[in-house]
Amino acid sequence: MSIVIKRLYVKPGPAKFGPCCNCGSEENVWTVTMIARRGSEPGWGCTGCGLEGAGALAALCDACAFDEPLKVWVGPAMYGERKPISELSADEFNHKPDCPYRDSTMLGRFGPFPVLTDRSKGLPS
Ligand SMILES: [Zn+2]
Ligand SMILES: [Zn+2]
Numbered sequence: 001m002s003i004v005i006k007r008l009y010v011k012p013g014p015a016k017f018g019p020c021c022n023c024g025s026e027e028n029v030w031t032v033t034m035i036a037r038r039g040s041e042p043g044w045g046c047t048g049c050g051l052e053g054a055g056a057l058a059a060l061c062d063a064c065a066f067d068e069p070l071k072v073w074v075g076p077a078m079y080g081e082r083k084p085i086s087e088l089s090a091d092e093f094n095h096k097p098d099c100p101y102r103d104s105t106m107l108g109r110f111g112p113f114p115v116l117t118d119r120s121k122g123l124p125s
Helices: none
Strands: 004-009 029-038 044-046 051-061 071-073 082-084
Antiparallel strands (some): 004 029
Protein backbone atom coordinates (compact mmCIF):
# COMPACT_ATOMS: atom_id res chain seq x y z
CA MET A 1 0.00 0.00 0.00
CA SER A 2 1.24 3.45 -0.91
CA ILE A 3 2.39 5.80 1.80
CA VAL A 4 1.82 8.77 -0.51
CA ILE A 5 -1.04 10.93 0.77
CA LYS A 6 -1.13 13.31 -2.15
CA ARG A 7 0.83 14.32 -5.22
CA LEU A 8 0.69 17.99 -6.10
CA TYR A 9 1.88 19.23 -9.47
CA VAL A 10 3.47 22.56 -8.62
CA LYS A 11 4.49 23.81 -12.05
CA PRO A 12 5.39 26.63 -12.14
CA GLY A 13 6.58 26.08 -8.61
CA PRO A 14 7.03 28.43 -5.69
CA ALA A 15 10.54 27.04 -5.29
CA LYS A 16 13.06 24.78 -6.89
CA PHE A 17 13.09 21.34 -5.38
CA GLY A 18 16.51 20.03 -6.35
CA PRO A 19 17.01 16.48 -7.59
CA CYS A 20 14.20 13.95 -8.07
CA CYS A 21 13.88 11.67 -5.01
CA ASN A 22 13.79 8.62 -7.29
CA CYS A 23 16.18 9.04 -10.18
CA GLY A 24 18.22 12.09 -9.17
CA SER A 25 17.34 14.08 -12.31
CA GLU A 26 17.24 17.85 -11.88
CA GLU A 27 15.06 18.30 -14.97
CA ASN A 28 11.30 18.86 -14.68
CA VAL A 29 11.03 18.22 -10.95
CA TRP A 30 7.48 19.48 -10.47
CA THR A 31 5.68 16.94 -8.33
CA VAL A 32 5.67 17.25 -4.55
CA THR A 33 4.43 14.19 -2.70
CA MET A 34 3.17 14.32 0.86
CA ILE A 35 4.20 11.14 2.66
CA ALA A 36 2.42 9.56 5.62
CA ARG A 37 5.60 9.36 7.67
CA ARG A 38 7.50 11.71 9.92
CA GLY A 39 10.42 13.29 8.08
CA SER A 40 12.65 16.25 8.74
CA GLU A 41 11.58 19.82 9.42
CA PRO A 42 10.43 21.82 7.59
CA GLY A 43 7.97 19.25 6.33
CA TRP A 44 4.24 19.18 5.78
CA GLY A 45 1.92 19.94 8.65
CA CYS A 46 -1.74 20.78 9.18
CA THR A 47 -3.38 23.38 11.33
CA GLY A 48 -6.68 21.49 10.95
CA CYS A 49 -5.44 18.61 13.05
CA GLY A 50 -2.59 20.27 14.87
CA LEU A 51 0.16 18.38 13.09
CA GLU A 52 3.47 20.12 13.39
CA GLY A 53 5.33 20.64 10.11
CA ALA A 54 7.35 17.46 10.21
CA GLY A 55 5.65 15.28 7.60
CA ALA A 56 7.99 13.78 5.03
CA LEU A 57 8.04 15.21 1.50
CA ALA A 58 9.49 13.95 -1.74
CA ALA A 59 10.01 15.74 -5.05
CA LEU A 60 9.63 13.75 -8.25
CA CYS A 61 10.46 14.54 -11.87
CA ASP A 62 7.89 14.16 -14.64
CA ALA A 63 9.22 10.71 -15.56
CA CYS A 64 8.83 9.48 -11.96
CA ALA A 65 5.74 11.52 -11.02
CA PHE A 66 3.46 8.51 -10.52
CA ASP A 67 6.03 6.21 -8.96
CA GLU A 68 6.34 5.37 -5.31
CA PRO A 69 9.09 7.69 -3.94
CA LEU A 70 12.26 5.94 -2.78
CA LYS A 71 13.66 8.85 -0.78
CA VAL A 72 12.47 11.98 1.00
CA TRP A 73 14.16 15.30 1.23
CA VAL A 74 16.00 16.45 4.35
CA GLY A 75 16.01 20.15 5.20
CA PRO A 76 15.39 22.60 2.36
CA ALA A 77 14.67 20.50 -0.75
CA MET A 78 16.80 22.50 -3.14
CA TYR A 79 20.04 21.67 -1.32
CA GLY A 80 19.59 18.12 -2.44
CA GLU A 81 20.03 16.16 0.76
CA ARG A 82 17.95 12.97 0.55
CA LYS A 83 17.24 10.01 2.81
CA PRO A 84 15.76 6.59 1.99
CA ILE A 85 12.14 6.18 3.10
CA SER A 86 13.15 2.83 4.58
CA GLU A 87 15.12 4.75 7.23
CA LEU A 88 12.05 6.65 8.50
CA SER A 89 9.96 5.49 11.42
CA ALA A 90 7.15 3.20 10.25
CA ASP A 91 4.62 5.09 12.42
CA GLU A 92 1.93 6.80 10.41
CA PHE A 93 1.94 10.61 10.22
CA ASN A 94 -1.34 11.70 8.70
CA HIS A 95 -4.44 13.87 8.97
CA LYS A 96 -7.15 12.90 11.40
CA PRO A 97 -10.11 11.32 9.59
CA ASP A 98 -12.36 14.33 10.19
CA CYS A 99 -9.75 16.97 9.31
CA PRO A 100 -11.32 19.81 7.28
CA TYR A 101 -8.07 20.33 5.34
CA ARG A 102 -7.64 16.70 4.26
CA ASP A 103 -8.37 17.57 0.66
CA SER A 104 -6.48 20.85 0.61
CA THR A 105 -4.26 21.33 -2.41
CA MET A 106 -2.24 24.13 -0.84
CA LEU A 107 1.41 23.82 -0.02
CA GLY A 108 1.82 26.21 2.85
CA ARG A 109 0.66 29.57 1.52
CA PHE A 110 1.11 28.44 -2.09
CA GLY A 111 -1.45 26.82 -4.33
CA PRO A 112 -3.97 25.51 -5.02
CA PHE A 113 -2.17 23.00 -7.23
CA PRO A 114 -3.49 20.19 -9.43
CA VAL A 115 -3.49 16.75 -7.78
CA LEU A 116 -2.02 13.85 -9.73
CA THR A 117 -4.35 10.88 -9.49
CA ASP A 118 -3.22 8.03 -11.71
CA ARG A 119 -0.82 7.44 -14.52
CA SER A 120 -3.54 6.94 -17.13
CA LYS A 121 -4.70 10.53 -16.66
CA GLY A 122 -1.18 11.85 -17.23
CA LEU A 123 0.31 15.15 -16.12
CA PRO A 124 -1.70 18.39 -16.19
CA SER A 125 -0.97 20.37 -19.34
ZN1 LIG B 1 12.86 11.08 -11.51
ZN1 LIG C 1 -5.27 17.84 8.81
